[in-house]
Amino acid sequence: MLSAHYAVVFLISLRLCLLGCNGDKIRPFLTYYETVSYNRDQLFKDHQRSKRATNQVQSTVQIEIFGYNRNFELMLRRDRSVFTDDFKVMSDDTSIPIDISFVYSGILKDEGESFCHGSVIDGYFHGSIQTRNGTFYIEYEKHDNGTVESYIYHEKDIDYSLMKDVKSFELSLKKYEFLERMKWNSKEESVTRTKRSVDMSRTTCLMQLKADYLFFKRFRNLQEAISQIAGYMRSVNAIYDQVNFNGIKHINFKVKVLNIIQEKQPDNAMNSAYIGPEKLLMLHSSYNYNNVCLSYLLTNRDYNGVLGVAWTGKEGNNGGICSMFSKLKDAPGTEGSLNTGIVTIQKYGQYLPPRLIHITLAHEIGHSLGSPVR
Ligand SMILES: [Zn+2]
Secondary structure: OHHHHHHHHHHHHHHHHHHHHHHHHOOOOEOOOEEEOOOHHHHHHHHHHHHHOOOOOOOOEEEEEEEOOEEEEEEEEEOOOOEEEEEEEEEOOEEEOOOOOOEEEEEEOOEEEEEEEEEEEOOEEEEEEEEOOEEEEEEEEEOOOOOEEEEEEEHHHEOHHHHOOHHHHHHHHHHHHHHHHOOEOOOHHHOOOOOOOOOOOOOEEEEEEEEOHHHHHHHOOHHHHHHHHHHHHHHHHHHHHOOEEOOEEOOEEEEEEEEEOOOOOOOOHHHOOOOOHHHHHHHHOOOOOOOOOEEEEEEOOOOOOOOEEEOOOOOOOOOOOOOOOEEEOOEEEEEEOOOEEEEEOEEOOEEOOHHHHHHHHHHHHHHHOOOOOO
């Protein structure tokens, strides 16, 4: 009896250690996760079939995953709703034809109120499952030795305390104060402002996103990078769908253009890995984004805890959403855009789990919409 008891304790602690201890080292933002497996061959085949299907006769892709003492049966269909119909991917000023049929959404077979979103690439799934018991995340990681590990975790198993350290918060405040002093002048003559007069209920905000080389390198290929971005947008929309933001209700974001830098560009000022966040934002803002209401740069840089910065939204052309390309204050001859922001996907050298990136992006977009800094 006693030995049986010890065996159980040993097994439990072994399991905890395999999961928990790994979590400490490999995935420092997760306090717990479970590795999972599913029928990849079937998923690969189903995805191929779904890809060939027409929009009218879409086929369903099913995935069965066991984790957290529960069977998750996902029923998915192609979903490109976070991209505009004329969505295009640009690389080096050239449009690259890309099929984004690997992005899916759906429900759990036994839970009608659930919502699943994610991507199927090479027979692997990554994404999120919103259930009545909270949101679960499924991800995979390709190791350098060629093995791939799939795992699941619950939103409550993310260590949020790492997001809230005082040091990085204070540093972010400083960056914002600096940016406030750097603001562009509104060009009085071009004030055909519709920004605040526009009915912001049920409004779609079109975005141009840029993914720099460091972001691209983290995800290794176009499909992976785009699938991450689809997840960001889906989650940001879910967050904004629930809030009444200064009278802006049900605002919805869609990506119109995605610029991806796939190779190092030694001649590009943004290429250096040693540019501070405010400088990176200034460089990103030196382009004209009048064709969209917001433009964000996604990067993978260690900014001492600062996860993003954006020009804060103000009345008129003084920053934030829908600001037009105009002259820079105190720097005659310089022009730029204030409907911009940047977000990094790492903190203190560690990659953030998607949920923390979603929160960061939603938070920065909040500043673009006029949310005060603090
Ligand atoms: Zn903030």
